[in-house]
Amino acid sequence: GAVVSQHPSRVICKSGTSVKIECRSLDFQATTMFWYRQFPKQSLMLMATSNEGSKATYEQGVEKDKFLINHASLTLSTLTVTSAHPEDSSFYICSAIASAGRNTEAFFGQGTRLTVV
């Protein structure tokens, strides 16, 4: 299957700083990428949908000024957690859908464990 690479896999940052997470589709072009947040022992909660070259669409309750999403190319989307606080600590996962074929499955990155201290 297609490969989605997410970096870093783990990050620890101080409260008040910003953290950037990258999501890359390595062997396909992704017009649409999704960012999820997963709390321990819970399902994935969609944060936002990112389309190349346009503004991300955020789910209700997600602060767009706090979770900045950029999808500058067909292979790269970034999530920046600004002014991070301990409550932002979580597991963040991106996924991507290939631009060709609307019935293809979504491919997922390996996730980023963010810990804010």
Add this chain to the structure above:
Amino acid sequence: AQSVAQPEDQVNVAEGNPLTVKCTYSVSGNPYLFWYVQYPNRGLQFLLKYITGDNLVKGSYGFEAEFNKSQTSFHLKKPSALVSDSALYFCAVRDIGGYQKVTFGTGTKLQVIP
């Protein structure tokens, strides 16, 4: 709005026995259904999907799922469980229009007992 329900938080099965992980869905049109598996601190791995065609879908690692339109179910099955199958399993439904958003169930932890 689309939704997915996984009624069991955890399923325990002895190694070598058949396993079933349940999933029901709700969509306004034809469903695109998926199963994913997640190992600790990892992203999701695709197992199988139903788009159209045969109701019995075969996927990775010997898993299969049966689409039942009348019962709006898409249960995941495997004839003989392995200890290495122990993981968290997510059922998902995808919106076929718009941004093709994927909605996940709450997940079912599968524990295969040696």
